[in-house]
Every structure is written in structure tokens, then in C-alpha cells.
Amino acid sequence: MKATIYDVAREAGVSIAAVSQVINGKGKISEERRAKIMDVMERLGYKPSVIAAALTGKKTYTLGLLVPDISNPFFAEIARAVEDRVDHHGYSLVICSTDNQDERVERYLTLLQQKSVDGIIIGTGIEDKELLAPILAKSIPVTMIARGLPGEAIQTVTVDDYEGGRLAAQHLLSLGHTSMAVLAEHPKVTSSQERIRGFREAMAESGQTLPEYFVKSGGRDLIKDGKRNASELMRYAERPTAIFCCNDLLAIGALQAARELGISVPRELSVIGFDNTILATVTNPALTTIAQPTERMGGLAVDIILQKNGEQPDESSRTVLAPELIVRQSTAAPLR
Amino acid sequence: MKATIYDVAREAGVSIAAVSQVINGKGKISEERRAKIMDVMERLGYKPSVIAAALTGKKTYTLGLLVPDISNPFFAEIARAVEDRVDHHGYSLVICSTDNQDERVERYLTLLQQKSVDGIIIGTGIEDKELLAPILAKSIPVTMIARGLPGEAIQTVTVDDYEGGRLAAQHLLSLGHTSMAVLAEHPKVTSSQERIRGFREAMAESGQTLPEYFVKSGGRDLIKDGKRNASELMRYAERPTAIFCCNDLLAIGALQAARELGISVPRELSVIGFDNTILATVTNPALTTIAQPTERMGGLAVDIILQKNGEQPDESSRTVLAPELIVRQSTAAPLR
DNA sequence: GTTTTTGCTCAAATCGCTTTGCTTGGCAGT
DNA sequence: ACTGCCAAGCAAAGCGATTTGAGCAAAAAC
Numbered sequence: 001m002k003a004t005i006y007d008v009a010r011e012a013g014v015s016i017a018a019v020s021q022v023i024n025g026k027g028k029i030s031e032e033r034r035a036k037i038m039d040v041m042e043r044l045g046y047k048p049s050v051i052a053a054a055l056t057g058k059k060t061y062t063l064g065l066l067v068p069d070i071s072n073p074f075f076a077e078i079a080r081a082v083e084d085r086v087d088h089h090g091y092s093l094v095i096c097s098t099d100n101q102d103e104r105v106e107r108y109l110t111l112l113q114q115k116s117v118d119g120i121i122i123g124t125g126i127e128d129k130e131l132l133a134p135i136l137a138k139s140i141p142v143t144m145i146a147r148g149l150p151g152e153a154i155q156t157v158t159v160d161d162y163e164g165g166r167l168a169a170q171h172l173l174s175l176g177h178t179s180m181a182v183l184a185e186h187p188k189v190t191s192s193q194e195r196i197r198g199f200r201e202a203m204a205e206s207g208q209t210l211p212e213y214f215v216k217s218g219g220r221d222l223i224k225d226g227k228r229n230a231s232e233l234m235r236y237a238e239r240p241t242a243i244f245c246c247n248d249l250l251a252i253g254a255l256q257a258a259r260e261l262g263i264s265v266p267r268e269l270s271v272i273g274f275d276n277t278i279l280a281t282v283t284n285p286a287l288t289t290i291a292q293p294t295e296r297m298g299g300l301a302v303d304i305i306l307q308k309n310g311e312q313p314d315e316s317s318r319t320v321l322a323p324e325l326i327v328r329q330s331t332a333a334p335l336r
Numbered sequence: 337m338k339a340t341i342y343d344v345a346r347e348a349g350v351s352i353a354a355v356s357q358v359i360n361g362k363g364k365i366s367e368e369r370r371a372k373i374m375d376v377m378e379r380l381g382y383k384p385s386v387i388a389a390a391l392t393g394k395k396t397y398t399l400g401l402l403v404p405d406i407s408n409p410f411f412a413e414i415a416r417a418v419e420d421r422v423d424h425h426g427y428s429l430v431i432c433s434t435d436n437q438d439e440r441v442e443r444y445l446t447l448l449q450q451k452s453v454d455g456i457i458i459g460t461g462i463e464d465k466e467l468l469a470p471i472l473a474k475s476i477p478v479t480m481i482a483r484g485l486p487g488e489a490i491q492t493v494t495v496d497d498y499e500g501g502r503l504a505a506q507h508l509l510s511l512g513h514t515s516m517a518v519l520a521e522h523p524k525v526t527s528s529q530e531r532i533r534g535f536r537e538a539m540a541e542s543g544q545t546l547p548e549y550f551v552k553s554g555g556r557d558l559i560k561d562g563k564r565n566a567s568e569l570m571r572y573a574e575r576p577t578a579i580f581c582c583n584d585l586l587a588i589g590a591l592q593a594a595r596e597l598g599i600s601v602p603r604e605l606s607v608i609g610f611d612n613t614i615l616a617t618v619t620n621p622a623l624t625t626i627a628q629p630t631e632r633m634g635g636l637a638v639d640i641i642l643q644k645n646g647e648q649p650d651e652s653s654r655t656v657l658a659p660e661l662i663v664r665q666s667t668a669a670p671l672r
Numbered sequence: 673g674t675t676t677t678t679g680c681t682c683a684a685a686t687c688g689c690t691t692t693g694c695t696t697g698g699c700a701g702t
Numbered sequence: 703a704c705t706g707c708c709a710a711g712c713a714a715a716g717c718g719a720t721t722t723g724a725g726c727a728a729a730a731a732c
Contacts, residue, residue, distance in 0.1 A: 004717090004718055004719085014681080020720055024720080026721090029680075052720090054719090055385075055717090055718080071409070071412045092432065094398070111428060112428075113383060115397075115398070282615055283618055285620075351712045353692095363711085384688085389688080391687090391717045391718065392716075
């Protein structure tokens with residue numbers, strides 16, 4: 001059905017080697033033949049099979065991207081950034097949603113390996129570091145994005161989560177808050193841990209402490225968890241005047257809880273999110289949040305994995321980008 | 337580096353044919369040898385190369401998905417649904433964002449073709465139908481999702497856009513609105529056109545007409561366009577009391593415009609969206625919208641393309657699913 | 673006029689796997 | 703003991719490319 005290199009060669013009256021050389025611009029081919037071959041390829045609508053080429057040692061021009069859930073706007077944005085850059089290099093992207101389950105990560109990893117992808121970008125947390133051993137052993141390039149893997153020698157592109165936590169705390173502190181709580185993702189998500197650490201330290205520097213019972217973690221359905229945990233916080237006798245949420249989804253849950261309980265944001269409660277997804281611009285009040293440079297992160301991760309050194313990475317194996325505080329309407333000074 | 341079928345064969349003291357047969361559960365192999373071979377495969381960490389297998393005529397176990405923009409929550413949800421079903425069948429998914437540009441569609445289509453994907457799901461509008469000719473000619477299975485291609489013999493899974501438009505109109509009419517406007521996507525997006533047609537006809541049945549100057553189309557940045565066009569509508573002397581937006585992003589723009597102009601939603605203006613994305617649950621007031629069954633759509637599209645007849649499609653080449661009105665807080669009776 | 677060099681081409685091997693007969697040895701039937 | 707079968711295993715031929723080295727004619731060097 002589809003034309004092969006043999007068809008082209010026959011039609012042009014040359015050997016397949018000649019055709020191959022024209023395709024790859026290698027070897028010596030007289031201008032005359034090159035033109036003829038090109039012409040035939042055009043006429044037959046011939047496109048070389050990436051599959052066959054890959055078998056002889058060339059690339060597959062495909063990268064894999066693992067994220068917890070592509071329908072989560074933050075990861076959708078990351079995916080878009082990665083895709084754009086990948087496409088720019090002539091590659092395509094296989095996207096895998098892991099739901100943060102190691103078992104799925106493992107399955108996808110071997111699947112991608114069997115498909116001989118040229119590299120894998122991991123944007124999902126991994127508990128069991130052993131999962132990476134097999135693909136590292138086969139020397140498939142791996143980069144992590146938006147999530148780190150402490151203590152492993154893997155290239156990483158992240159935002160400075162610790163600093164992001166600090167920014168959030170400093171903003172709230174500067175507004176005069178003295179009683180703050182935190183909503184986190186599942187405890188195993190390292191980025192959440194770092195954000196909390198930064199938040200806590202900035203508080204400490206201000207002479208405040210973050211009580212353990214003011215830190216709540218969630219599970220899978222972030223918005224729902226955020227809402228439930230925020231409601232719980234609001235029922236404490238001494239309730240916090242501000243909540244730092246480790247991502248925008250949790251913050252939205254908090255906003256919903258507040259509305260349901262008739263608590264006014266930001267007058268009675270300040271809420272600050274993380275990620276600066278499209279969701280943050282859409283809520284009412286619009287969400288103050290910590291922005292991650294998703295576009296740069298995606299681009300860098302791709303450049304690193306393709307070693308194109310687009311912005312000279314490689315100097316360090318861990319690239320840490322600066323987060324940015326985006327002030328909107330969900331934060332204000334606490335009631336006196 | 338990676339173990340091949342030859343390594344396994346040598347190690348197990350059999351021919352590669354035997355190994356292949358064990359892998360595929362074909363041919364005659366004594367239980368004894370099968371066990372031995374399995375054992376060696378395990379020990380060597382051998383995983384057959386999909387690439388090599390594909391070259392011999394087997395599948396690549398990869399599907400392509402074209403969407404306008406994976407960072408648009410609606411398409412991210414579609415993608416997730418598709419991915420889940422695809423994964424269920426042991427396939428993986430290459431995602432391509434086309435930005436609604438035919439030129440990119442074409443590029444991606446030939447790319448996917450070169451990679452010998454087993455099928456392509458198209459969720460992006462296509463202006464030039466000729467674009468599909470080459471891949472149809474190579475008999476690569478193609479299905480459209482969430483968007484139709486009028487007059488082409490292509491399997492399609494969509495929501496009933498016309499009916500969705502009617503539902504919106506009926507809801508607004510039943511609330512007592514008599515002056516309604518419409519915010520649409522780019523005029524070339526067929527689904528928008530159908531929604532407007534349904535909306536208009538339902539109005540007509542109620543003895544009302546939709547003036548042309550109350551229909552505004554946008555371009556690429558949906559939220560911004562929605563906002564701009566909504567503001568414009570609000571400045572008319574006789575401004576509408578309700579706006580039907582062809583998707584949630586546009587509706588959000590309308591909401592923002594209203595807020596900026598100090599117009600209260602839903603008291604002074606009702607806004608109704610389309611898609612029921614996560615965004616609709618997050619706005620304030622929460623958005624009344626028309627829901628699409630993204631999960632079923634994604635699943636069906638995959639089943640059709642894989643011809644697994646999961647829910648017996650095939651009877652008709654066009655599967656049309658029912659939309660559903662989701663009433664939230666952005667619509668109400670108009671002021672008297 | 674012979675020998676080298678240069679410039680093109682192509683035959684053939686390879687990549688890792690599937691698949692199709694063909695062998696072969698063991699066993700039942702007569 | 704001879705024929706016929708069956709089961710189990712294998713050799714070999716692809717699949718569609720890339721790549722290397724050999725071949726060969728024309729041009730350059732001697």
C-alpha cells in the first residue's frame with residue numbers, strides 16, 4: 001500500500017542505497033540523480049518509515065512524558081510547553097498519566113522502553129527509586145521535571161519549591177498574619193514537602209511557628225480534599241487567618257469551603273495557592289498564588305534530554321528556576 | 337546493551353523462533369522449554385522491541401491524538417479519557433496540539449504516518465478536507481472526536497451540538513429571557529456553528545429571533561476574546577440579558593467582563609457556557625453550562641478505532657451523544 | 673600511454689523480530 | 703519391521719531502512 005524505499009529505487013532506476021543517501025543528505029550523489037530521486041519520492045508520496053530507520057540504530061524521534069494526570073491544568077500546561085519544544089526538534093510526545101501510582105509508572109516505563117523512545121521526562125513523583133534502575137541501566141536519557149528525586153543522580157528541572165514556600169509566607173507575614181495553616185498534597189509528594197519547609201522557615205524567621213495540626217494533607221481528588229481539610233481548619237476554635245495551599249486545586253477547595261461556611265475571602269481568610277494555573281485567574285476572588293515558569297521548565301527539560309544545550313544546561317545536573325509571587329485578590333490583611 | 341531475542345535464544349539453547357513463539361503464545365512448544373525460555377527472559381530482563389515487531393507487520397500499539405491545545409481543560413479531559421481507554425488496550429498515545437492550524441495538522445499527520453501509528457483520533461477542526469486524503473489512502477484508521485467533518489465518510493463521535501444549543505436556549509427561555517446574545521469560537525469551528533443553530537432554532541420556536549449583531553466570534557485566546565466581545569455586547573443601548581457562550585472559556589471571559597463593568601451575574605446578566613470543564617465549577621458564580629460526556633466520548637472513539645466494539649458502534653459511522661444541561665449559579669430570571 | 677586519483681553507484685550485511693514450511697524423532701497402526 | 707503421523711523445533715526469508723566497502727569509469731598525474 002504505502003510506498004517503500006524499494007519502490008522509489010525501482011521507479012527511479014537506482015539502488016536503494018542511492019535513495020537512502022538522498023534522504024539523509026549523505027554520501028555522494030550527482031545532482032542529476034538527486035533531482036530525479038527527489039522527484040520520484042514526491043510523485044509516489046514516499047515518506048521513510050521511522051520504524052525501519054529506528055531499527056538500524058537511528059532515533060525514534062519520540063519522547064515520553066509521565067505526569068500524574070494530564071487533565072490537571074498544571075500538568076496540561078507543562079505538557080504543552082514540553083510538546084512545543086519537542087515538536088520544534090522534530091520529535092513527538094507520548095503522554096502517560098500515572099495517577100501518582102508507582103505501579104503505573106513502572107508499567108509505562110517498560111512500555112516506553114519497549115518502544116525505544118529517545119528519552120523520558122518524568123513529571124510525576126516516584127516513591128520507589130528502584131523503578132528507574134532498569135531504564136537507567138539501559139542508558140535511556142531521563143530527566144525529571146517539576147518534581148525531584150532526592151539523592152539520585154538524575155537531571156532535574158524544578159522551580160525552587162523551598163523559595164516558593166518562603167515567598168508565600170513572606171507575603172502573608174507582611175500582610176500581618178500570625179495564624180497560618182497549610183494544605184498539602186499527599187505526604188509523599190516531595191515538592192509539597194519542600195514548599196512547606198520554606199513556608200515554615202520563613203515563619204520561624206519571623207518568630208512564628210507552624211503547629212502540626214495546622215498542616216493537612218490530601219489524597220487523590222485535590223479540590224475535594226482541599227475543601228474538606230479547609231472546612232476542618234475553619235472549625236477550630238482558634239482558626240487560622242490564612243491558608244497556604246500547595247497547589248491551586250487545593251486552594252480552590254479552600255475557597256469553596258470558605259464560601260460554604262460563609263467566611264469571606266480575603267476579609268476573614270486569606271488563601272494563597274501555588275502553580276498559577278489558569279484556574280487561579282478564574283476564581284472569585286482571583287487567587288493569589290506562586291507562579292512556576294512552566295514554559296521555561298518544559299523547554300529546558302527537553303533541551304537537556306536532547307542535549308541541545310539550548311540554554312546551556314549541564315553545568316549542574318539540577319536546574320532550579322525562580323518562583324514568582326502573583327498577588328491577586330484572595331489575600332489581604334487579617335481582621336484586627 | 338539491551339538484551340535481544342538472540343541473547344535469550346543462545347542463553348536458553350534454543351532457536352530464536354522458539355523464543356518468538358513463547359512470546360506470542362503461538363506454535364508448539366513443550367511445557368518444559370517454554371518454562372526454561374520464560375525463565376531466561378526474566379533473568380535477562382528481556383522485553384521484546386516493539387519497533388522490530390512492528391516492522392514485521394505487527395502493530396505499533398500507538399495511537400495519535402490531535403487536539404487544538406492540550407492545555408485547554410476541555411481537551412485535556414478528552415485526552416485523559418482517551419488515554420485511559422487506550423492504555424486499557426495496551427496502547428500508548430501520542431498527543432499533538434494543532435492550535436487549529438491546518439498547516440500543523442498536516443505536519444502532524446505525516447509525522448504520525450511515518451511512525452506507523454495504528455490509528456489517529458482527530459479532535460481538532462479541519463478546514464481543508466484534502467488534508468485527510470493521504471492518510472485515508474494509506475488506510476490508516478481515523479476517527480473524529482468532539483468535532484465533525486460534514487460530508488466526509490469518517491467515523492465520528494460527538495455530542496449533539498445542535499441539541500446542546502437548544503438546551504441552552506430552552507433553559508434561558510424558561511427563565512424568561514427575551515434578549516439573548518451568543519459568543520462563539522472562530523467561525524470555522526463547526527461545533528460552534530451547530531450550537532448556534534440549535535440555539536437559534538429553539539429561540540425561533542419561541543417566536544424570538546437572534547439578531548446577527550448579537551453573535552460574536554473570537555480567535556485564538558478564548559478568554560480574552562470572550563471578555564472583549566462580552567464588553568462590547570454590554571455597551572449596546574439595548575443590551576442582552578443573557579449570553580450563551582460556545583464554551584466555558586468564552587463564558588469565563590464574559591464573567592470577567594461583567595465583573596469589570598459592575599454588572600451582576602446572574603441578577604443583571606445570565607451566562608451559560610458549554611463543555612462543563614473543571615473551570616465551570618470554580619468560577620464565582622459557578623457556571624451553568626452544557627456538559628459533554630467526555631469520558632464516554634474518549635472511550636468510544638478508542639473502541640471504534642480499535643474496532644473492539646466495546647459498545648457496539650459501527651452501526652452508524654456517526655455516534656452522537658446527548659449533552660446535558662448543568663444548572664449552577666450563573667443563570668437566573670432577568671430583571672423585570 | 674599507463675597509473676593514480678576522484679567521484680559515483682550499488683551489492684550486501686545488519687537491526688530484532690515474525691512466520692512459514694521443512695526436519696526429525698518417537699509412536700501407533702498393521 | 704515398515705509405513706504413516708504427529709508434535710516439537712529450527713532454518714531461512716522477509717519487513718524497510720542504513721551503511722560500508724568494493725567496483726568502475728572518467729579525470730588527473732606522471
